[in-house]
């Protein structure tokens with residue numbers, strides 16, 4: 001069984017709660033969504049067998065926080081992932097999954113071997129993807145078995161009603177999870193700052209912990 005992989009590289013995590021941690025990144029090709037703000041336009045890949053990917057991961061010999069499975073959407077390759085995760089677990093690696101938070105059945109298949117889940121919440125007004133809240137709810141109900149934090153891109157177009165929907169979902173399913181508000185890197189940051197402060201205050205009133213973390217790798221010119 002083969003998976004399409006766009007790139008494998010080492011770098012530091014550039015977003016979310018594990019910002020700055022050194023990781024081995026495995027970026028899978030293809031995604032089941034097409035968000036308007038997507039900055040991961042992949043146009044090439046190589047096909048790997050699970051054992052081939054494991055051999056390549058083994059070439060990275062420094063100390064790493066974890067292997068980050070990212071994309072695209074890594075959960076499009078569940079059967080492949082299962083085999084890779086079994087191999088990398090034996091090798092002592094921790095597993096960090098970056099996901100768009102919509103494929104709950106696929107997550108169930110691999111969650112035993114995942115340590116940390118960075119789950120996106122696609123706000124309809126930001127992503128242009130329509131209403132994915134039921135998919136997100138099902139996904140989060142599985143993800144809570146492990147450490148999970150949530151991430152939402154905030155744009156000028158993001159509406160308060162989407163934030164309220166997200167806060168209600170978090171309170172219902174995983175009240176201790178942190179919601180990372182990530183300003184869209186391609187928009188005027190000073191305009192976004194005002195919205196971010198307001199959203200933070202609303203979240204506080206609703207007893208959900210948030211933090212504002214921009215994509216540091218873009219600011220620092222890292223991969």
Ligand code: SF4
Nearest residue numbers: 031033034035038100
């Ligand atoms: S889920 Fe992520 S990779 Fe997929 S289209 Fe949206 S932003 Fe791009």
